[in-house]
Amino acid sequence: MIFAVHKSSNFNCNLVSKISNLMRSMSSSKKQKIRDEGRMFNDEWFVKYYVVQQNEKALCLICRNYIACLKEFNIKRHYNSRHSENTREF
Numbered sequence: 080m081i082f083a084v085h086k087s088s089n090f091n092c093n094l095v096s097k098i099s100n101l102m103r104s105m106s107s108s109k110k111q112k113i114r115d116e117g118r119m120f121n122d123e124w125f126v127k128y129y130v131v132q133q134n135e136k137a138l139c140l141i142c143r144n145y146i147a148c149l150k151e152f153n154i155k156r157h158y159n160s161r162h163s164e165n166t167r168e169f
């Protein structure tokens with residue numbers, strides 16, 4: 080990003096600090112969003128749902144199928160629909 084330098088430096092300083100604040104808040108909200116989406120593999124999921132992380136996916140150790148999203152919602156749904164107490168095959 081290029082900022083033109085003028086002699087009215089006060090105006091520029093304000094503008095630069097405004098933009099840098101804006102960029103900082105944008106990048107922090109982006110990080111927040113990633114954390115909220117639960118992209119990180121959670122070790123608890125191994126204990127709760129018998130899945131391990133494989134690349135960008137979760138591998139179910141019970142049926143050896145991949146769960147495409149590293150989200151607890153998807154993993155939990157997989158576990159509940161296929162491996163809940165009533166439908167467990169072993």
Ligand SMILES: [Zn+2]
Nearest residue numbers: 139141142161
């Ligand atoms: Zn499974």
